[in-house]
Amino acid sequence: MKKPFTQKIIPIQPVPVDAAADSVFSLSDEQGKIYPRSVGGFFTRLRWLMVWVTQLVFYGIPWLQWNDRQAILFDLAGSRFFIFGLVLHPQELIYLAVLLVLAALTLFFFTAVAGRLWCGYACPQTVYTEIFLWLERITEGDRLARMRLDNAPWGLEKILRKGAKQGLWIGLGLFTGFTFVGYFTPIQDLV
Incomplete structure (x- = not known):
């Protein structure tokens, strides 16, 4: 004959809370400041090359003139999109949508094939982090000087x-x- 199942009861005892142990696991503790150090080498020079290329493209395109007007201008007030020699109006929005879909697919393809290249060299977060860290190094010095x-x-x-x-x-x-x-x-009017 089978023995009847007896359930064991384990009493739960509250554990006293230690103030020092509680602060170790707190999510609101202030973390120490991170002081990144400068690194050098081939890949750092390659990253800086990409910083220069991406920023020249971003900051330069609005100043680029094409047939006596801005080369790339998304004129929302005038409901026109100027992309070099192409002028798109609202009724031609399908063309702009196709251009944007192609741009998105290109971005997705590039990140799928070489995602680390995108994240490490051309992603705006990486690029601006490098620029801001460079400005910090210029004004406050290297890692040890910033810590001091x-x-x-x-x-x-x-x-x-x-x-x-x-x-x-x-x-x-x-x-x-x-x-x-x-x-x-138009950036010249904006100035």
Whole structure:
């Protein structure tokens, strides 16, 4: 004959909370600042080449003239899209949709075939991270100099260096925003 199943009851005892152990697992603890160091080599030079190429294309295209007008302009107010010699109106939106689908498929294909190349060399996040880190190195110095500066008490040098970095960052952000608006408004009129 089979023995009847007896259920064991394990009592649950509350565990006292240790304040030090609780802070280890807190999600709201302030993390230490990360100080990236400069690296060199072939792939770093290749990344900087791609930074230059992508930024020259992004910042340069709005200034490019084509048949006495801006080469690429998405004139939303006038309901026209100028792409070099091509002028698209709302009734020709299918052509623009085809162009955008082709651009998206090209992007998807490139990232599927060589995604790490995109992420490591041409992705806007990578490109702007490199630019902002470069501006930080210019104003605050290398990794050790930045660490010393952050640990130093507030003084004139620290204020000037931090202020210069923030000023350059804000200037780059404003110039990038101005250029982006230049794709939708004639940039020479915008100036």
